[in-house]
Amino acid sequence: xxxxxxxxxxxxxxxxxxxxxxxxxxxxxxxxxxxxxxxxxxxxxxxxxxxxxxxxxxxxxxxxxxxxxxxxxxxxxxxxxxxxxxxxxxxxxxxxxxxxxxxxxxxxxxxxxxxxxxxxxxxxxxxxxxxxxxxxxxxxxxxxxxxxxxxxxxxxxxxxxxxxxxxxxxxxxxxxxxxxxxxxxxxxxxxxxxxxxxxxxxxxxxxxxxxxxxxxxxxxxxxxxxxxxxxxxxxxxxxxxxxxxxxxxxxxxxxxxxxxxxxxxxxxxxxxxxxxxxxxxxxxxxxxxxxxxxxxxxxxxxxxxxxxxxxxxxxxxxxxxxxxxxxxxxxxxxxxxxxxxxxxxxxxxxxxxxxxxxxxxxxxxxxxxxxxxxxxxxxxxxxxxxxxxxxxxxxxxxxxxxxxxxxxxxxxxxxxxxxxxxxxxxxxxxxxxxxxxx
Ligand SMILES: [Zn+2]
Numbered sequence: 001x002x003x004x005x006x007x008x009x010x011x012x013x014x015x016x017x018x019x020x021x022x023x024x025x026x027x028x029x030x031x032x033x034x035x036x037x038x039x040x041x042x043x044x045x046x047x048x049x050x051x052x053x054x055x056x057x058x059x060x061x062x063x064x065x066x067x068x069x070x071x072x073x074x075x076x077x078x079x080x081x082x083x084x085x086x087x088x089x090x091x092x093x094x095x096x097x098x099x100x101x102x103x104x105x106x107x108x109x110x111x112x113x114x115x116x117x118x119x120x121x122x123x124x125x126x127x128x129x130x131x132x133x134x135x136x137x138x139x140x141x142x143x144x145x146x147x148x149x150x151x152x153x154x155x156x157x158x159x160x161x162x163x164x165x166x167x168x169x170x171x172x173x174x175x176x177x178x179x180x181x182x183x184x185x186x187x188x189x190x191x192x193x194x195x196x197x198x199x200x201x202x203x204x205x206x207x208x209x210x211x212x213x214x215x216x217x218x219x220x221x222x223x224x225x226x227x228x229x230x231x232x233x234x235x236x237x238x239x240x241x242x243x244x245x246x247x248x249x250x251x252x253x254x255x256x257x258x259x260x261x262x263x264x265x266x267x268x269x270x271x272x273x274x275x276x277x278x279x280x281x282x283x284x285x286x287x288x289x290x291x292x293x294x295x296x297x298x299x300x301x302x303x304x305x306x307x308x309x310x311x312x313x314x315x316x317x318x319x320x321x322x323x324x325x326x327x328x329x330x331x332x333x334x335x336x337x338x339x340x341x342x343x344x345x346x347x348x349x350x351x352x353x354x355x356x357x358x359x360x361x362x363x364x365x366x367x368x369x370x371x372x373x374x375x376x377x378x379x380x381x382x383x384x385x386x387x388x389x390x391x392x393x394x395x396x397x398x399x400x401x402x403x404x405x406x407x408x409x410x411x412x413x414x415x416x417x418x419x420x421x422x423x424x425x426x427x428x429x430x431x432x433x434x435x436x437x438x
Contacts, residue, residue, distance in 0.1 A: 002059050004346045006226070007305060009234060009258040010158055014348050017257060019225045025056055025065045026224040028216050028255075030233055031115070033072040033208075034096035035081045037281040038103050040295070040310055041264040047296055048261045048304040048349070049228050050109040051374050055345050058337075058373060068114040068219050070212060071097055074205055079194060089195050093119075103282040106292035107299075108375040114219050118211040122197045125206045125214040128248050129186045137247040140201050142177035143189035149182040152243045158258060159235040166235065184240055186210050209240035216245065216254065227255035231262055261304045267311035280310070287399060289392035293376060294319045300351040300374060321359065322376070325367065326384045329377060332364035341370035393424060397433050400426075 004017040019025040029049045032038060038046075049069075056065045073093040082089040101111065118125075129145050132138035137151045149155050156166060167181050185207035190196025196203040216224060222245070229238065238258070245254040266278045285295055297318040302308040338361055344354035351374065358376075361367040371377035396415050403411040416426055425438035 002342060002346050004055070004059060005348050006257050006259055007348050009260050015257065017225075019060070020223070020256065022060050023064055025060050025226075026220040027053065027056070027065065027067045027226040027228065028212070028220060028224055029067075029069045029112075029227075030212060030229040030237065031069040031071050032096075032100050033075045033077065034093045034100060035075065035078045036096060037283050038100055039279045039281050040285060040299075041279075043104065043107055043109075043282050043295070044264050044299055044304075044308065045228065045230050045261050046104045046109045047107055047299045047375075049259075051300065051345070051351065052226075052228070052259070052349060053110070053112075054373055054375060055349070058342075059346070066114065066220060067112045068116060068215070069112040070215055071115055071117045072208065072211065073097070073117050073119050074195060075208065099283065103286070106286055107282065107296045108293060108378060110375075116215040116219055118206065118215075121211060121215050121218060122206060124218050125210045126187075126197075126199050128210060128214045128217070128244065129206075130200065131248050132186065132244065135247060137243075138186055139179065141179075142175075143202055143204065144177060144185055145187035145201055146178060146183040147186055147240065147244060148179055149184070149243070150180050152247055154246065155182075155243050156239060158239050158242060161235060166239075184209065184236065186244070209237055210244060212237075212241050213244040213248070213254070216241075217249070222249040222252045222254075224255050226257045226259055228259040228261075231260045234260060262302075262307045264299075264308045264310055267309050267314075283395075283399070285315075286395045287392065290315055291319075291322075291391060293378065294322055297322055297355075297376060300355065300376075303352055304349055321355075322384075325359070325371070325377060326379075326381045329364040329368050329371075330381050332368055334369045334372065335363065335365035336369055337373055338363075338366050338370040341373065345373060393419065393435055397426065397435055401433060 005014045006017045007014045029045060032042060053065060053067045078089050078092055081092045129138060132147065138145055138147050163182065187199060187201055187204050187206055189202055189204045196205050242254050246252065286292065294315060298314050301314065301318060338357065340357045341354045344350045344357055354374065358367060358370055361370065368377050396419060400412045400415040403415065419426060423438050424435055427434050
């Protein structure tokens, strides 16, 4: 069996990966909060952990992995978006979950085995909070329930920050009802008209961190093999997940390996973030005519732990390489994957090395099989070159339908005009919209 090595954030080093039960490898990755379109930085963990999932299935067997990625569908940003549109929060969350799955699907990201939703797991969250209170790790104050950080001597092991840095970094509200400034919210009250559930502490809603702890316990068990997410989640989110779960589970660790991907930045800018206004969404990139597989290739061009600088030239290089590979593989069969490519991936998911070894292969059938390990070269060569342009029109037609549905008729008209200028005629019918080159 291929020996896999993963960098474990907790151990600060690469470790040989040995699952507790090779027949049931468990992996949990923190998923999206569904209130807006995913930007390309959000897509990085989805693609990275999709490759890791493919590798684990390749090594341990197709049915050996249980991969869960949650959907955060209760959150203050969702509540605010729903208020602005005067709709129920579920209207917002269903819309943006659908967009997320479409966008990730376009990048070749397979859906996880389990996609637990926070709103469907409030009962196990309440149960875990009750247990933490009974054990003296949490307390009720002013309608809130807070986790008492000083009650957990192991707190902070993942990020290894000192206490002052943690308090400053979490930007926690220093509320009068807190026993300690580092204490974080497990449950908070919901006023009339805001989404909420009955609980022993009155009508309210869960804090963010508790959902992952409760859903991991419900679906995967007390200790999982791999917990993943972006570097930005180490503190406070993962630190808090660890504290809640370990305290509720008699000291059992939450995860045996902690895997974190690095940031994505825009060329010439700092970290991509909405507040800096330097965000490009996956949907926008697809609308610009870039193929999902090109974006996927670009995301895998740097090692997952390293920062990745996103730029037009990175996309162009990725497209040129894929064109060359598709020309080379032609209509070849799929043979066994190349051991050198597999070895690179098994060494802490070294995708840049795997891609360079891939490019050097001289057997088309082996190249196709090796690329499949990373979810690449999934189309036939004919489809790859023939579809040029059509995918963009399909994406624009779909965007126009969404705009009409959201009653944004200006945007719908703008898209129709853009396509008309290229000689593309849209025909609206009862089955939806079809298009032809006029
Ligand atoms: Zn989480």
